[in-house]
Amino acid sequence: MNVYDDTTRCEWARDSIDAYLDGELTKVDVAALESHLEMCGGCRNELESARRILFELRELPEQRCPDGVTDHVYETIGADTTVQRKTRFPGWLSFPRTGLLRPALAGTLILVISISVVWIGFKSRSSVRSPVYTPEQVAQAEAELKWTMAFLGDVGRRAGYAVRDEAVGTRVIDPMRRAVHPALENGAADPTHNNGG
Amino acid sequence: MNEFKKIVDRHRHGVYTFAFYSLGNHEEAEDITQEVLIRLWQNWDGLRRESLTAWLNRVTRNACIDRARQRRAYSRRVVANGTGGDVYEGASSEPSPEAYVESNEIKNHIRHALTQINEPYRSIMILREIQQLKYEEIADTVDLPLNTVKSYLHRGRRMLRDRLKEALSDERV
Numbered sequence: 001m002n003v004y005d006d007t008t009r010c011e012w013a014r015d016s017i018d019a020y021l022d023g024e025l026t027k028v029d030v031a032a033l034e035s036h037l038e039m040c041g042g043c044r045n046e047l048e049s050a051r052r053i054l055f056e057l058r059e060l061p062e063q064r065c066p067d068g069v070t071d072h073v074y075e076t077i078g079a080d081t082t083v084q085r086k087t088r089f090p091g092w093l094s095f096p097r098t099g100l101l102r103p104a105l106a107g108t109l110i111l112v113i114s115i116s117v118v119w120i121g122f123k124s125r126s127s128v129r130s131p132v133y134t135p136e137q138v139a140q141a142e143a144e145l146k147w148t149m150a151f152l153g154d155v156g157r158r159a160g161y162a163v164r165d166e167a168v169g170t171r172v173i174d175p176m177r178r179a180v181h182p183a184l185e186n187g188a189a190d191p192t193h194n195n196g197g
Numbered sequence: 198m199n200e201f202k203k204i205v206d207r208h209r210h211g212v213y214t215f216a217f218y219s220l221g222n223h224e225e226a227e228d229i230t231q232e233v234l235i236r237l238w239q240n241w242d243g244l245r246r247e248s249l250t251a252w253l254n255r256v257t258r259n260a261c262i263d264r265a266r267q268r269r270a271y272s273r274r275v276v277a278n279g280t281g282g283d284v285y286e287g288a289s290s291e292p293s294p295e296a297y298v299e300s301n302e303i304k305n306h307i308r309h310a311l312t313q314i315n316e317p318y319r320s321i322m323i324l325r326e327i328q329q330l331k332y333e334e335i336a337d338t339v340d341l342p343l344n345t346v347k348s349y350l351h352r353g354r355r356m357l358r359d360r361l362k363e364a365l366s367d368e369r370v
Contacts, residue, residue, distance in 0.1 A: 018351035046358075053358055056303050057326045065213035069227050070205055073234045 009036055013043045017050045107159025114152055201241060204249065205234055211328060212257045218323045219261040221312035229260045254330075254338040258320050310360040317341065318353030325350055 013036050019025050020033055037044050133141075209230060216229035233256050237244075244252060311319060317339045324330045324338060336343045 014355070015351075018354050022351075024347070049362070050354065050358055052303075053307065053361060054326070054354065056307055057322070057354075057357070058329075060218065060304060060307065060327050062210055062327075063214040063217045063223075063226065065209040065230055066227065069213070069230050070209055070234065073205070073231055073238070074202075076231075076235060077238045 006040075010040060010043055013037070013040065014046050017043075017047050020047075021050060021054060104159070104163055107155065107162065110155050110159075111152065114148070114155065118148055201238060204237070208250070208253055209234065212253060214328060215254070215257050215320075215323055216261055218308065218311055218327055219258075219319060220264060221308060225264060229257065229264060232260055233257050251334065251337045254324065254334070255340075258338060261320075262316060306361055307357070310357055313360060314353060314356050318349055318356060321346055321350050322353045322357065 013033055016025060016029060016033055020030065025033065037047060212233050213226050213230045216233075217223060217226035220226060220229070233253065236256055237253065240252075311322065314322070320339055321335055324335045325332070330338075332343055332346055336346045339346065341349070
């Protein structure tokens, strides 16, 4: 602590009183403050005021919320026409989020990013003045392009499979299978299966 | 709906208490509590239960700040509540009627002075000293670092003391 005169010392003491009451001062500062308090009546009074106000503040009672307040809330939210609950997603997103949206969005996003990267690459190359390429460089570029296109094709196929599995598999084939099986159990002939007799 | 009612029962007094000490009167505390609980219902589906308390504290505080901004002339009315056994620490276990009255008067001054303290000092004091929240919970509510909350709490208490000085000098504190 650097204190040079009484005013500075008192200012420091009054600034430290709350930390002192909360037990957050270092031992050195506690000793300095207590030594100052012994000599300074003004700061002693400040400490007593602080102590009492803090005591009274902490004694302020919790206020009881009247039942009428919650009754009114339940009445209001009971009438769902006036208070609508918010959903996490807007209406146009709420239907497909359970099935197709995620794989379709992921596929589209990958496709867009890939095309953008390739396009930016071409643009940056074409912006270089007077490009002179050796036949080896041209061959390498062709090879890279083929690899890129093959990669994009693969991504597209995978996205297609994901969509197919979600849409056709779970929504068409599975329900049909479930519809056909009870019929088989009842002894009906399976038209898709040749029993050899 | 049952779970919602349980949560409301658990938190409504906390919301009401914060609003009351923040705005200084019961009418506005009732309005704020209703507003906050309706917003709780509106956001019910998207709320994580473990962060509910912090969410309620934040929304209540923001609603109180908005309300305080809306009213041009700040209400200077001090509501005398008169509840609780308000006894000063230094008094005997059975306080004299004079000490009881004096303590209630000081509490009224404190209530009134609290509403005059600027944000975020006021909210931090209410949350810490009256509602006894942990520093971490307060930091979450007012969106400030932990050490800042501690230093603002001390600064707020000093502001409160300065505001009360004149009133307290009349009461020989």
